[in-house]
Amino acid sequence: MSDKNIRSVAYLYNEMDPSEKVEFERDLKVDENLLIEVETLRKVSRKLQDMDTIQPPDDVVNSVLRSLESRKSAGSRRSQKFVYFSAAAVLMLGLTVGFILSGEGEIDMPGQPESESASIGTFQNVVPASMGNANSTSETDKLMPWVDHNDVLHFRDGLYGSDASSVDSIFRQSFQKLTPITNPSQSPTARQNLHLTGSQR
């Protein structure tokens, strides 16, 4: 198809740049065949302006509107779920924060510096009931509080298995290896050498 033919349609449907339009109109004045082509196409195109439409059946339109309604109810269900989940999340967050805050200050070890009692407080929070039993034994009664070089006691989760008695014995053995600290601020080397770990070896 020649460029002229395509241009005639572009001209007819006003899809030309102003400069192209001027150029095409100049061509129309000198090319009679082009003028006939454009006018013929224009005549048919005008007929198409009167093209009527067909309405969709009512039941089809109504079914679309029903799906619109169901979208709304699905949307409201989604928003209800969102509210429920948000409330649950806030509640869980509140409970967690409350639990953490209530845990603090439970430990009040007399004669200990503040930094040490804080680390021991953490120790108390993480140690389960089995460890509590260990604390009540004669060996642990003699045990003085101690801290590592970071002022933190390190325990591994593996220690808190279901077998409480074996855990207790491991702890007791571990405690026997410990050396009590009489003056924590003046014995940095001793602190570095003492680590209570969860290793069973």
Next chain:
Amino acid sequence: MRLKNSDHIPRSYEQMADKDLVHLFRRKDDQLAFRELMNRHQAKIYSYIFSMIQNRETANDIFQETFTKVITKMDDTYNEQGKWIAWVMRIAHNATIDHIRKQKRFVDVKGSYDKESKTDFYERLPDEDSIGQQEKLELEESTSSLLKHISNLPEEQRTVVMLRHYYEMPFKEIAELTDVSINTALGRMRYALINLRKMFDEEHEKESNSV
């Protein structure tokens, strides 16, 4: 013709632009806004689908499928940048073309004797003439002669004519939608106009002969 329950749509909605109605529907879930949009465009969209498919039942299905997609996709896919109707037309066009392609692809290759129907492959072939007649009747009942002529155009030409004359879609957009160059789209329009002219002339000739 407008929707049955268009009486419930406030007059202010009728004066609103499409983009404002779309905004109302998306942001405030205003269903009246969507109904007004449907009122405005449903006939043209349905006419486009029907002229392409030429079968009322299938056209109904595709129309429904189009608007169901529009309703579900308006929240996430539509970005309110371009014209809403162009976006809807794209969905309608894709659904229509998908259907036409499926129809073209469907061939019954089972050539053996079918025990259930007690027929062979050739006996099971549909009677194309009878289907054509039925559809022709449907068309004659429901459309004007102009739409009938358009429905006789080849699919590519029909698409361009409908998109241009119903939606005043620029040829650049038509080219993008139909995945061809702008020159091809313009060329198809030209052939469509030439073919329609021939059809009008034939019709005119028939009428003058019968008189």
